[in-house]
Amino acid sequence: MAGQGVRRMRRTLLGYLPVDSPIHSLHPIIKTFFLLIVSTYPLLIDAPEWNIVGIVAMFIIFIASRVQLGILKFYTTIMLNIFWIIFIAYTFFGGYAPGYHIIGRVGPVLISWENVSWAITVYLRMFFAILVIIYFLSVARERDVILGLRWLRxxxxxxxxxxxxxxxxxxxxxxxxxxxxxxxxxxxxxxxxxxxxxxxxxxxxxxxxxxxxxxxxxxxxxxxxxxxxxxTGLKGHKRTDYLLSKYRFGGKDAVAVGAMLAIMAVLVYLRYFTLYITTQHSLLLKYIGGLLGVGSGG
Amino acid sequence: MGAVAEPAIKVEDLWWKYEGRKDWALKGVNLTIERGEFVGIVGPNESGKTTLVMAMNGLIPNNYRGVMKGRVVSVGMDTREHTTAEIARRVGFVFSDPESQFLTMTVEEELAFGLENMGLPVEEIRDRIRWAMEITRLDEEFLEKPPYELSGGQKQRVAIAAVLAMKPDVIILDEPTSMLDPIGKSEVFDVLVQLRRSYNATIIVVEHRLEDIAYLADKMILLYYGEVLRVAPPREFFDNIPFLLKHYVYPPEIMIAVHRLREEGLYDGPIPLRFEEGVKIIEEVLRA
Structure with missing residues (x-):
């Protein structure tokens, strides 16, 4: 039958998202909140393994929101380029300070474990942040952004x-x-x-x-x-906000924002009051450092 | 004695010259368009048709620089004393390029935009959107779509619906089919037919497709290089084919064919406004 099996899609900033994506059941402002709140997570986290957890979580969110993962293929080259830029910049031009663990030498340039570990840290942090942005662009429409701004009065x-x-x-x-x-x-x-x-x-x-x-x-x-x-508005006429009236900020939305803020609060606490998400406590860096024979990272 | 109804549009000795131009675009135009009339405006390119209709909704003189003499009163509002935005609440305008008039990113926003500006209650906006979509035969699934992703005919129907939803007293359509393919053109004309039937407003259409406008209009206006040369009901307007041809207005072939029969003395009735009417006349002449 005509039309059978055809998946109805809705245009987003970056492509198309199925109409039945659960993200559509949330208030449009949630997408903007997601971008604003979740994009701070990688900035708060230093330890690469926690950024990897964030990256994995992002993939799960991509799948749960029914975003076509094929869209990520377009960014593979960009991600690789970013990797090489960061790796070269930190490893070869990261500078040297007494106490750094030298793991190699290229001509006059000393390669230190500290610089390499920062390259890994910064790259994974950026990867996580870029995924958050790609996700936002994949699920949000211009209308969501505008409605979000209107909702914020x-x-x-x-x-x-x-x-x-x-x-x-x-x-x-x-x-x-x-x-x-x-x-x-x-x-x-x-x-x-x-x-x-x-x-x-x-x-x-x-x-x-x-x-x-x-x-x-x-x-x-x-x-x-x-x-x-x-x-300036016409005299005697208050503009109606018809589109905003179509959406109600409900319980689900409050839970979503609450969860995002709670995670952020935990990360702020961990970053500023503990050492758990620092590079010094990174299990992954310790492991890689061990493999390279330099002990702990950062 | 009952009060005489005020005309929808009254143009009195209107002269308009665009800034930096030597010639007047409009030269002493006098016109009265009554409420509820369906008016077709025709004329060759550069004859001032768009300028005239822009003067009717206040875009001229409010949004363009130039010299204006005379006056235009649209639904009781002198266009020099009211802003275009004020006049727009009662005089809707559909531009020739559907792309250029879209202001938002979805059809629903587009339809709601004017209504939001009018400060109407949400419920009424919803009802009016539904009503405008019904008249323009737009499917509800379009609401979520960006208007620029639609076909030409659909785009222009969205533009008409966006104006129609504001329920203006006057709707002006400036060459609404000039940028459309044949399918798009006929979609738009279907909407005009529907408007004619179900929406009791003054409708002014600038159009080159005379075969489609002839039978819909109550009145035809010929504008020729800034001057109104002829104002008449269609039957009378198309009666003088040589006059129209002389002024670069090309009536449909069927009208010209019947006019030839008249010239040959084979037929002495009125010029047909519809194709079918013309075919019937030719058949009768052939039979005779």
Missing amino acids: LPYVVSYMIGLAFRSIGLSIIDFHTIREAERARALDLKELPLTHKIKKFGLYIVPMVALALRRTDEVSNALDSRGFKF
Whole structure:
């Protein structure tokens, strides 16, 4: 039968999410809270094994939210590049202080265990943070972000400007593709040119982009006025928030925020009042350090 | 004696020149559009059609720089004394490019936007969205979708629904099908037919597709380089085909064919407004 087996999806900032994803049952603000609260976790944690726990937890959340894990493939190269940048920066340019455990030497550069362990620590911390951001972008829509801002009672102008910015990005991308196709149709393909020529010819994109952006500004301004909108509000009319009225911050939402805040509070306590999540107490670093014959890490 | 109903739109000796331009875009336009009328505005490119309708909803002179003489009163509001946003509550405007009028990221937000600006209660907004979607035949599953992901016809129907939901006294559609493919065009015209039947408002359409507008309109206006050359009911408007052709307005082929029969003395009745009507006339002439 037509339509049988077709999974209904909802557009998100990064792709599509099934309509039946449990994340949709939560208030839109939860997604923003998730980004704001959970992204602080890796900043509080030094010990790599705890960041690994966070990474595993993120994968579980990805699966539970029915985010297509295939989306992560696109970020493999970025993650690898980040790894190499961090590894090289910390290992070769991390500096040296007396007391560091030297595990190797490349020409005049001393490779110390302390620098290597920091590279591992920083990379895993970043991995965790990037997963949080990818998750947010995979489940949130522009509308969720805007509703979140409205729920926080920010002035409508602020949330609307952000919404308009999202909209402008979309329009600019469309304009860019149109211009590129038009340039290609007249035998200009920047792909074929060396970098210096690409930079020189980039003006051919910029000029029409700016012209189109100005025209769009006019169109948006006309469309806003034609729909009875004024940033200052019309006299005697309080703007209704119809969209926000569709969502209710319920028990489930309170539990979700409470859990996120509780974990954050625990992490703050562990970081500032104990040594459990520091590199000095890291079991993983101790283990790797043991393998390299340098004892403890950090 | 009962009070005489105020016209929907009254244009009095309107002159408009865009800043930096030498020529007047509108030259002494006088027009009266009554409430509940369905009006078609035609004319060649650059004849001032868009300028005229923008003057009716206040975009001119409020959002454009230029010189204006004369006045426009839309549903009792002088466009020079009211902002476009104020006029917009009673005069809706649908632009030719559906993409350019979307202000939000989902169809539902788009439909709610004007209603939120009007400060209507949530319940009423919900009812009006449902009603506008029904008239424009938009499926409920569109609500969650970004409007720019829809087909051309669907996009323009969303734009019409967004204006319609505000229940304006006047709806102006500026070449609503000019950027659409044939399917999109017919989707939009279906909506116009539906509006004509079920929504008792003044509807003003700037359109090149005369075959679709002819039978819907109560009144046709020919604008030619800033001047109104002809205002008449469609039957009368299309009666003088040579006059229209002389002014670069090309009536549907069926009208021209029947006009030829008239020229040949084979037929002396009115010019048909619908294709079927024209076919019937030709069949009768052939039979005779």
